[in-house]
Amino acid sequence: AQSVTQPDIHITVSEGASLELRCNYSYGATPYLFWYVQSPGQGLQLLLKYFSGDTLVQGIKGFEAEFKRSQSSFNLRKPSVHWSDAAEYFCAVRNTGFQKLVFGTGTRLLVSP
Amino acid sequence: NAGVTQTPKFQVLKTGQSMTLQCAQDMNHEYMSWYRQDPGMGLRLIHYSVGAGITDQGEVPNGYNVSRSTTEDFPLRLLSAAPSQTSVYFCASSYRDRGVVDTEAFFGQGTRLTVV
Numbered sequence: 356a357q358s359v360t361q362p363d364i365h366i367t368v369s370e371g372a373s374l375e376l377r378c379n380y381s382y383g384a385t386p387y388l389f390w391y392v393q394s395p396g397q398g399l400q401l402l403l404k405y406f407s408g409d410t411l412v413q414g415i416k417g418f419e420a421e422f423k424r425s426q427s428s429f430n431l432r433k434p435s436v437h438w439s440d441a442a443e444y445f446c447a448v449r450n451t452g453f454q455k456l457v458f459g460t461g462t463r464l465l466v467s468p
Numbered sequence: 469n470a471g472v473t474q475t476p477k478f479q480v481l482k483t484g485q486s487m488t489l490q491c492a493q494d495m496n497h498e499y500m501s502w503y504r505q506d507p508g509m510g511l512r513l514i515h516y517s518v519g520a521g522i523t524d525q526g527e528v529p530n531g532y533n534v535s536r537s538t539t540e541d542f543p544l545r546l547l548s549a550a551p552s553q554t555s556v557y558f559c560a561s562s563y564r565d566r567g568v569v570d571t572e573a574f575f576g577q578g579t580r581l582t583v584v
Contacts, residue, residue: 359510364508389571389572396577396578397577397578398472398558398575398576398577398578399511399558399560399572399575400575401571401572401573404565404571406565445510445511447572455501455513455516455526455527456501456513456572457513458503458510458511458512459510460508460509460510461510
């Protein structure tokens with residue numbers, strides 16, 4: 356069965372520093388991959404997605420993610436973090452176009468001044 | 469504004485009571501789904517629907533029922549509430565990207581349910 360691992364429960368980054376959130380998936384074929392952000396008390400917002408093609412995908416709010424098949428990873432990056440980026444981030448995988456979405460357990464990002 | 473509307477935002481139930489969580493979308497999306505979010509567990513799929521009249525079970529369907537009589541509405545029913553159903557519930561609406569990939573692009577703001 357497909358699964359998603361986000362190994363970091365919490366990450367603290369200084370404002371202006373770069374960010375990388377890790378995501379590893381377990382699935383044999385090329386999966387469909389997603390990153391979401393959830394601000395406190397809010398629903399999830401789609402940041403970006405990877406289906407095929409270029410392995411570096413750009414998303415909203417200055418985020419990008421890189422699909423690395425050899426490492427079964429889809430890490431989320433941002434070159435310079437803003438205080439408003441503090442939130443919880445979820446990676447998710449879908450094994451075929453119409454199958455259910457499986458979420459990781461999330462990484463909470465804290466931004467220090 | 470277009471999007472997914474969930475009601476209520478908060479609810480407290482007594483064990484054994486039943487209730488319906490409402491979800492509506494106005495984007496004409498075929499695919500809708502219900503998730504529950506519990507600390508340290510991410511989001512888990514309860515039920516989903518690929519169109520009016522078609523529903524299926526997700527990962528944690530026990531204790532919940534759904535129906536989809538219209539494209540717009542996808543209510544979630546708790547048949548006999550239990551403390552284990554204390555959670556935050558999210559409804560999502562998806563479009564079919566490039567004709568092949570369902571993308572949960574729109575989530576409601578959630579319903580925080582407490583069962584005592």
